[in-house]
Amino acid sequence: MNRITLAATCALFLLGCVAEHVDRPATSQSNSSSGAGGSSANGESAETFQVKFETSRGDFVVEIHPDWAPNGASHFRELVENKFYDDCRFFRVVSGFMAQFGINGDPAMNKTWGDSIQDDKVIESNSRGMLTYAQTGMPNSRSTQLFISYGDNSFLDGQRFAPFGRVVEGMAVVDQLYAGYGDGPPMGNGPDQGRIESEGNRYLLKDFPKLDYIKTARIIEAVGAEAEPASEPAKETSAAEPPAESEQPAEATPAAE
Template identity: 60%
Template sequence: MSESLGDPASAEMNATAPETFRARFETSRGTFVVESNRAWSPNGVDRFYNLVRGGFFNDVRFFRVIAGFMAQFGINGDPVIQGSWRDANIPDDPVLMGNTRGRVSFATAGPNTRSTQLFINFGDNSRLDEMGFSPIGEVIEGMEVVDALYSGYGEGAPNGNGPSQGRIQAEGNAYLEADFPSLDYIERATLVGEN
């Protein structure tokens, strides 16, 4: 894990991504690979590249998995690390590609609020395009692994029985392991060709 992981403003966490690269996600269900193309969403791809490179996604839960819709992840299991990234937002990118099956996009809470949370589309969610969700890549291997992620908890609190994002931010993996033990998780995410 990068020493700069706790400092979103560091040069190391703000490197420009290659034009294309692949990230391997080793999970509790198996492995999948995301290919990113910087031309699709430059700000988003740069952030994704640096988060993977820095080890941000290691031991991170898929905390919101809605069958037929998407699988969301990207809240660090360590509340101290997550706290440093919570307001480290990046500017929006134009939506150049659609939110179709296997595409990966950042979650947002409104304009220019992308930070560390991403989701993988299970199906055609092109209705999200006009809402500003700009895909940063797509799953090119292992989509069956993504399809198999545990979705039994459904929507998060307060609208459903799943985890509260506020509590994940504050309490990290300790909360999820105690109250939502069936959640699948990323064991390790690495850039293909790097260790």
């Protein structure tokens, strides 16, 4: 595993990166599981459904499979229905690895939805286009932060990273999300997850104004049990024109604090 990949994996974990040099998506703090704002699997979200993300770069659609990861899918549905992801920034984008998001621009929302959920068994692999929760590295530490894989991240499969959905339309949009700020502290000078949680979009708009963001995330349809197989590649719809300035990809990995 190369140095960049190790750094990236570390970022996927909320707090576990400093102690171990491994590439994983991380979040910033461990939250108690099954508290206020948390959820677990239930019958209400047992069917496959789709969510459309309208972003500053263009639109993409994810297909959610509760049978892959019931706790994660149920919690995600609850977050979407409560408009948690509206106006969230893609604060960590690592070319060739993943795009991470899921800290709300309103600190009050982050407190409301700060509790974590129980882990799911890993059924599907973290391949291109898969949607997965970031975590702290501790069991049952998933909360609101997510990442979309850009390539084969199957090395995460044995580390409790359980995909619960995949991009089925607009992967080209995801590929072009702004990646010019690099990784956050302590590995880089990009957005600090702790400050995003406490200061919200006020901090990001001032110091990192070029970040792409989610305008809205809405459930659009239930697609039934006979969905396309996970191995099917995401549809490559066109993205909005990138800014004229050169955008250097960040050499980092998805991490949550």
